[in-house]
Amino acid sequence: MKNILLQFDFKQTSDEDSVVFTDPLYMITANKLDEVEFCMEQIERAVQDGYYVAGYFSYEVAYSFYDVDIKHQNESMPLLSFGVFSSPTSIPRSEIFGEYHVTNWNMKVTKDDYEKSFQRVMEAIENGVTKQVNYTVPFEASFTGNSYQYYQDLKNAQQSLYSAYLRFEDMDILSVSPELFFHYKEDTIKVRPMKGTVKRGKTFEEDQQHYTYLRSSEKDRYENKLITTLMTKELEQVAEKDSIHVTEAFTVEKYPTVYQMTSTIVGKVSDSITVTELFKRLFPCGSISGTPKKATLQLIANVEPYPRHVYCGAIGYFSPNNEAIFNVPIRTVVIDQQNGIATYGAGGAITGKSTVEGEYEEVHTKTSVLTYREPPFELIETIGLQDGKWLYLNEHKERLQDSATYFDFALSLDKLDTILQQYEEKYPTGLFRLRCLFHPNGNITHEIFPLKATNNAKVVLASSNIDSNNPFLFHKTTNRSFYEAFQQDDYFDTLLWNEHGEITEFTIGNVVIEVDGEKFTPPVTSGLLNGTFRRGLVRDGIVKEKVLFKEDITSADAIWFINSVREWIKVELVINN
Template identity: 35%
Template sequence: MWASGLCGVLSTSPARRQASNDPSVLSDRQEDSSKDMALESPVLLSSYALCGQERSFAFAQPVGEVVATAADEVRPALSAVERAVGQGLHAAGFVCYEAAVGLDPAFTTRPAGALPLVYFGLFAERTPVTAPGAGLGTYELDEWRPSVSREEYEAAIARIHSYIAAGDTYQVNYTLRLHSYFQGDPLALYRDMGQVQESALCAYFDLGRHVLISASPELFFRLSDGRCTVRPMKGTRPRGRFAAEDQQRADDLQHSAKDRAENLMVTDMLRNDLGRIAQVGSVAVPALWSVERYPTVWQLTSTVESQLKAGVSLPDIFAALFPCGSVTGAPKVRTMEIIAELERAPRGIYTGCMGYVSPGSEACFNVAIRTAHLDRESGQLEFGVGGGIVWESSAAGEYAECLTKAEVLRARPYPSFELLETLLYEDGAYFLLERHLERLSQSAAYWGFCYADDRVREQLQDV
């Protein structure tokens, strides 16, 4: 089960790293490259969802870490994580997008950036906690600057259309970066992003110089009792200003032929990916084209489940599924070549994954979208946004979708408030009860309150 929101900070000293060295994973070169990568605070995997069963965990006082900085170290690193968990430890960490070349040599990415390809802290225990809230510091952000101009973005979309016309690809997830200067408490930014997004899959890793802050709403995979669940997210609409407009936008998303086609394309890809590691006949799609509500956007998701074959390892799962098809496109191999050609810089943690592995064959990872990377040394904060480009896509529409996804950066959490509905009670009955309850239900849905109609009616009868 997902550690409701990833609160991840791993603090490790050189001595701890040495104590956990696996010669097949941590070389002297890796030790040198990761000197400024020690966790400075507990890793947080947090849930800011207002409804649901997700939990928040903190992972503190690491007893060791696993690091991979080169492609040929990726699979050994994941194997080392699996061995450590088999000995009773918990592992919380991340895998960068560029680690894909270490899982399948057919994949193409740009050269890796400042972060290691794989990083996991190893912990004796995980602690259920409450997601960070009040009592944190403050922060300031400069204006956000896109990494490409509007003209360059439109040229890239035109190039993708030419590749689609030539039959090279069906869909390309093209992304860009937003940059700002940051000063203050990054944990406060994490709290604000999580509360604004109301995501159950948040993650926070403070590695000293580098801080990773994720408010991702997208599940990469969840592993429980041999069952593997993925929930690709493809299709976005901004929230409406009022209930009727809000519902219209949700309906428009759910019935959009373009968004359904994009979502189905990715869902089919993940069905095939899961089929590589699943028992024959066990892959199923229990939910297709579900609309999920978030404070700033509506998202179109689908759910795919399977029962894993006996003996499937953690490296096998990553080799079959990573990177998630929702952040590449289809077909994956050729499309990743196109991405490497068109995108100017490595993605790093963006569109990689963040999560944990625990004893008892339990694991949960997000797709690292809505994710920021802070470089404390330069003060630069980077945030990736993008979308799936198909033949029907327009540059203007896709650019607008990128801005919609970036609203998580601009918005601030609403002050705490409650909903109040007044009713006239006269002669033993409530006046216009059904209309009052309908209005209350609509308001609760719009603002994300949990509303149980039967409980409300029961309490009204007890007055």
């Protein structure tokens, strides 16, 4: 038990510290359903005796609370596992650093089997058995190395409010869940069901469209309302009916890879309800089962071919200070350290309004956290200063504001204006290039250079493609390693192309070609930065957007490199065999 580490990064407020437990006095563990009730009694007794009790409940624990016929039990890990502790402690220093390797994630259910299960669920909905079913599938990968470092990377990628790292003797649980199951403190309970998902857009404009879509989506609001109604009724079993009310409805929250819709319900818990009784009345969370709950649990047991384990269960702790808090372990990786196998569950709510294509896409959207990595970066604006006047300043500010909103950067345009005024006064003549870095906390660092003439205007095609799904292509940031990999000392710049063979941009500017007197530039959707000079040319009709391929470039009458500092530079494409 010396290796056990349970860390709860539940951030109800921005300055809330992690709660950490190590070296339990003893463990409370259930491996079979008929052991669950006794373990619940042990948990209640330990809390009443003044101890903290921390750990997890697997989803399959629900089968001990409901009369459900099951075809498989949770055999590879305990149904529940809790440590009993005198008090929280601090994070061991040995957990901070480490390396790891994880292979590609593979869905354990074929698309054909997924579609068959979807049809079974839709038939149950049509027959009135259920209104909504949260159907899930597992993913699997091989894992070696330091799971704590992997947890930190996942947490940085997801930026969730209810993350937790649980290390047991031969199993690690890495949960970066955005969803609160319940928070009970003194006599008040809060639940926060999450239902409704859409992936983030790559550009600011596309991102706003996705946000607006989710806010007004009839399907997602219907799903959310069903679960909010279910959980409100469940709260009536443990809380005073008149005290229960929805404080927030259909709130859309932003995460690095998705938007999620949540609602919040609060109530005053009845004096006669113990904390473990409260848990039993609410578990499992309605958002990951469906409604009506019992019939839906039975349907899930019939349709899903694998146990969920801790995924969709509950992770958290009971405090002797009349408090308990648990997440819903979505966005959660479980690592079997003995076999080096990592598993991850993903799913979505199926209702009568669902389509198999939409649900299948949502499942894969929810796996993006597994591979998405956002390194530390700053926003960049490079602005030309010509004879004391800034070039395309409004366009630079507009792009900067869009990216700051997209990435949640603090931004003060007044602070930028002060910097610009200083340089205007210092350099009233000549041509200069100002480079500003905008930090997440609102700080701005800056430097200015005289603009040198371009002697070599030869360019070359990239030897391999860029990935047009990379969101950093659409924002000007210091995360430029994917550009720098293509730059060559012998050439002015390199012309890039995407996975579909479409021309995109240069590494430090946009591209325009001329054909029969007309000028064309690739559309932003091909995967490129909408440069400030480019957007003005397109807006004014000087240049038209058109999907371009390599043969369009090689047969063009002329090729230009453009940006807001140098504007037009005619370039020569060198073909390397």
